[in-house]
Amino acid sequence: MNGMNKQATLSIRDLSIGYKTKGNQKIVAQHLNSVIYNQELTCLLGANGVGKSTLLRTLSAFQPKLAGTIDLLGKEVSSYSDKELSTLLGIVLTEKCDIRNMSVTELVGRGRSPYTGFWGKLSPADKQIVANAIDTVNIRPLAHRLTHTLSDGERQKVMIAKALAQQTPIIILDEPTAFLDFPSKVEIMQVLHRLSRESHKTIFLSTHDLELALQIADKIWLMDKVNGLTTGTPEDLALNGHLSHFFARKGITFDLETGLFRITNHYRYKIRLTGHGQKYAMARKALQRNEILADRKVESEVVIETGNLQSPEFILHFPQQPPRIVTTIADLLKQVGEYLKTKH
Numbered sequence: 604m605n606g607m608n609k610q611a612t613l614s615i616r617d618l619s620i621g622y623k624t625k626g627n628q629k630i631v632a633q634h635l636n637s638v639i640y641n642q643e644l645t646c647l648l649g650a651n652g653v654g655k656s657t658l659l660r661t662l663s664a665f666q667p668k669l670a671g672t673i674d675l676l677g678k679e680v681s682s683y684s685d686k687e688l689s690t691l692l693g694i695v696l697t698e699k700c701d702i703r704n705m706s707v708t709e710l711v712g713r714g715r716s717p718y719t720g721f722w723g724k725l726s727p728a729d730k731q732i733v734a735n736a737i738d739t740v741n742i743r744p745l746a747h748r749l750t751h752t753l754s755d756g757e758r759q760k761v762m763i764a765k766a767l768a769q770q771t772p773i774i775i776l777d778e779p780t781a782f783l784d785f786p787s788k789v790e791i792m793q794v795l796h797r798l799s800r801e802s803h804k805t806i807f808l809s810t811h812d813l814e815l816a817l818q819i820a821d822k823i824w825l826m827d828k829v830n831g832l833t834t835g836t837p838e839d840l841a842l843n844g845h846l847s848h849f850f851a852r853k854g855i856t857f858d859l860e861t862g863l864f865r866i867t868n869h870y871r872y873k874i875r876l877t878g879h880g881q882k883y884a885m886a887r888k889a890l891q892r893n894e895i896l897a898d899r900k901v902e903s904e905v906v907i908e909t910g911n912l913q914s915p916e917f918i919l920h921f922p923q924q925p926p927r928i929v930t931t932i933a934d935l936l937k938q939v940g941e942y943l944k945t946k947h
Contacts, residue, residue, distance in 0.1 A: 609640040612773055612805040613662065618671035620654060620661045628669055631657045635671070637824060637834045639807050641772065644792075644799045646816035647809040648849075649826035655809045658826065659777050662807070663694050676772070689717035693766035695759075695776040703751045707761050710750050711736055714768030736767035739802075740794055756787030763794065767802075774798075776808035780815065788812055792819045813850075814863055817841075825849050838862070870896040872943055878909030886917065889932045895939070905942065907935065 619633035631654035639645050649655050660666040662673060664680050673680040676691060683691065693714075702710060714736065715729045725733065737746055740760045745753065750761065759779055766774050779795070780788040792812075796819050799806045810816050816823060817837045825833040825845060833845050840846045847857040850864065858865045868891045876887055876897040886909050890897035897907070908918040917935050919927040921942050929935050 609642050611638045612641050612676055613807070614638040614674045615662070616672045616674070618661070618673060619669040620657050620666075621669050622657075623667070623669070630669060632826065632828075632831060633670070635832045637832050639773075639805055639822075641805045642799055642803050643805065643821040644796045644819065645805075645807045645822040645824060646820040647807070647824045647826060648811075648813060648816060653826050653828060655826055656777065659775060659809055663692060663775050664688055665694075686717065689769070689771075691771050691773060693769045693771040693774040695762045695766050695774065695779060697778040697781050703749070705750050707742065707745045707748050707750060707753070707764075708733060708737065710761055711764045711768050714765040714770075717769060732770065733768050736764040739767055739798070740764040754787075755782045756784070756791070759783065759787075759791055760794065763791070763798075767798070771804075773805040773807070776806070778810060779808055780810055780812050788815060792816075796820075817846075817863065868892065868894060868896075870894050872896070873901045873903050874939065875899070875901045875903040875906045876909065877906065878911070880909075880912060882909040882912060882917075886932055886935065889936060890939070893936060893940070895943075905939070907939075 615635055615637055618635040619630055620635070621631040622629045635658070647655050647658065657666065661668050662680075664683070667681070675683065680688075712725055712729070712733045715725055715732065716723065719725060719729060737743055740763050742757070742760050742764060745757055745761065748757075750758065753761065763774075763776075763779070766776075774795075776795070780791050783791065792815050795806050795808065798804055799821070820837060822834060823837050823840055825840065827833075827849060833840070833849070835843075835845070837846075840849075841857065841859060841862055850857065855864055855866065857863075870891070871894040873896045874890060876883065876890065877899060878886075886907065887897050904922045906920040908920070910916060910918070915930045917929050917932075919929065919935065919938055921927070927938055929938060
């Protein structure tokens with residue numbers, strides 16, 4: 604367990620966000636209330652167009668709020684100078700930076716600019732901070748590569764290292780896993796989660812990677828047009844029904860047993876499935892994909908025993924027939940399918 608002495612680093616009260624244009628204002632979201640703590644990874648989730656980017660820009664002081672308060676480390680965010688903010692907030696945006704002829708080490712070194720000036724010369728201490736940031740994100744093999752030769756995942760890690768070199772207590776990231784393949788998404792989220800623990804930083808990010816956020820985030824901010832912000836641990840939001848309601852749409856169900864979302868299936872048949880563990884779970888998943896409701900609670904003439912992982916066998920019991928043994932789920936589906944055809 605991480606330390607119990609977490610501190611509130613960023614809090615919003617009755618916040619309204621949006622745009623001011625020629626004397627008018629367009630409110631994107633209002634009456635937003637929540638708190639972010641250090642040593643935590645907090646993920647902002649919401650449908651497109653709900654205002655996630657506007658909220659991030661407002662919290663980052665890129666865009667003025669319309670009403671309410673944003674308290675950053677005990678002071679209203681608008682009371683800080685730009686220079687002060689650059690030592691408190693590290694921002695990592697989605698936009699790909701098209702920087703050529705600059706090495707990874709040089710780009711990470713730009714994170715020191717709040718302390719040295721944009722063209723400032725790095726002191727030995729600055730260079731050590733840059734080296735530590737590179738090592739923390741595990742990109743030492745990339746240190747001398749030119750940034751325009753990097754993959755999207757490598758570039759994203761470099762931008763996180765740059766934010767680390769900035770040595771801010773809070774890092775805000777806009778869609779850090781966008782454009783990445785799945786292993787890279789997982790790696791980036793694990794890096795950020797580890798940083799929140801080891802460096803005692805506050806890490807706040809927006810993401811569309813719902814499943815990853817539910818598995819890795821300490822806290823979730825759910826943002827929607829009707830309820831504004833709903834916040835809590837992924838587990839509390841699952842138990843109190845907020846996740847189910849938030850993503851209640853055709854074809855998606857929140858599965859409380861696994862704590863993840865699954866595609867809703869329409870069932871034409873029912874089969875009793877016995878067993879436990881991975882073989883049971885995989886057989887159930889395959890049968891449900893094929894419109895067959897299968898679990899231990901079903902009453903059915905057909906029974907499938909999944910046994911245990913040590914045995915590769917599945918035992919199929921059809922009425923008035925001797926048991927059949929198969930060793931793959933593909934064969935299981937074939938046998939069940941042929942039997943069901945004879946019944947309908």
